[in-house]
Amino acid sequence: MIKNKKALINTALYVYMAVMTLVVAYFSSKIWRKELWANERFTVVVVSASAFVILLMAMSIKIKDMTRLLIYYHGIVILTVLMMLIPYEFRPVMAVFMIMTLMSGIDTGLICALSVSVAVSFLYGAEQEFLYGTLIIGAFSCFVADVVKDKIKFIVSSIVLFFIAFFINGVFQYYNTNAFDYGFAGISLVSTAIALILFINVYAFVRPKSVEPYIRESSEPVRDIKAKSISLYYHSQEVAELAKAGGEKIQCNARLAYAGGLLHDIGKTKESDDIIKAGLMIANKYGMPREIKAIIVEYDGKHRPPSSKEAALVMLADSVISSIEYLKASGRDVSEKKIIDNVFNVRLSTGILDKSGLSVGELSGIKSEFEKYFNV
Numbered sequence: 001m002i003k004n005k006k007a008l009i010n011t012a013l014y015v016y017m018a019v020m021t022l023v024v025a026y027f028s029s030k031i032w033r034k035e036l037w038a039n040e041r042f043t044v045v046v047v048s049a050s051a052f053v054i055l056l057m058a059m060s061i062k063i064k065d066m067t068r069l070l071i072y073y074h075g076i077v078i079l080t081v082l083m084m085l086i087p088y089e090f091r092p093v094m095a096v097f098m099i100m101t102l103m104s105g106i107d108t109g110l111i112c113a114l115s116v117s118v119a120v121s122f123l124y125g126a127e128q129e130f131l132y133g134t135l136i137i138g139a140f141s142c143f144v145a146d147v148v149k150d151k152i153k154f155i156v157s158s159i160v161l162f163f164i165a166f167f168i169n170g171v172f173q174y175y176n177t178n179a180f181d182y183g184f185a186g187i188s189l190v191s192t193a194i195a196l197i198l199f200i201n202v203y204a205f206v207r208p209k210s211v212e213p214y215i216r217e218s219s220e221p222v223r224d225i226k227a228k229s230i231s232l233y234y235h236s237q238e239v240a241e242l243a244k245a246g247g248e249k250i251q252c253n254a255r256l257a258y259a260g261g262l263l264h265d266i267g268k269t270k271e272s273d274d275i276i277k278a279g280l281m282i283a284n285k286y287g288m289p290r291e292i293k294a295i296i297v298e299y300d301g302k303h304r305p306p307s308s309k310e311a312a313l314v315m316l317a318d319s320v321i322s323s324i325e326y327l328k329a330s331g332r333d334v335s336e337k338k339i340i341d342n343v344f345n346v347r348l349s350t351g352i353l354d355k356s357g358l359s360v361g362e363l364s365g366i367k368s369e370f371e372k373y374f375n376v
Contacts, residue, residue, distance in 0.1 A: 113138030
């Protein structure tokens, strides 16, 4: 009875969103294309609404929580409509695609880019070149949002994409109007050049800090862990080795995974109710790289889920090692294979690894490497 009621409510919500999309598309067509004939308006409304509904269907497959689906979908539609009030050469529509990629993965982001690009192109009555340009920038935006985890690089990439879109839209404007605006062309070229220089500098010359000085046996952080508890040190060492073994199986920074595993529990060297906060304070004190700080925050998933493959590796390794240590301490039989199976099943079922960037194939490879590490 409860399941039937829930299914009925969900159906009603889907119908509501579809109708809402149709209404929004209709009024949008009246605002921006008043010169449309009745049959043209019908086509524009149907095509643009259909594009949004296809996005809704794709999102409903990926996002099972109806509340999240409602918020995300409304956000996309409202943001898109609001952005149409901005002249198209300045319109940062790629922000919608990037947000969707960050929130729900690159697959949903790419579908969002396709659907929104088609809807906006029809509602705005733009030439097909505008659609192609929006799709190209949209695809690049999704890949940037999916690949770039560093905040500074993400912001720089967003600025670069905005200026490139600005330049491409300016070129389309010239071809559509056959009137060359030298002022606009100059601004777009200069802004694009500045953005590309910024991009090259950040990516080519701003290197991540090395993790090596913080994980040597003689380093102060490692000495602090040993001084606090030799068992804590051995636990951290085991987690580090296991995370590194898994990292060498996939495409990631295995050395960073090792460093994160060795230092993930460094907050326990201080008497504190909040181990994560204490760990961050120690990391700041020693000037550790932001990548290690992120692992310290993310490895247990309580503050935020892992946002990198390395943080996910440390989470999985710590869960396996902690479970083995607990069972041994309680005098129970230990089956490393069962523990590994259970850890991976639990982490996958909760969806906590969704934002880590790990694929199903990579998770399978990590699991095999963990089993090989314990000879099971």
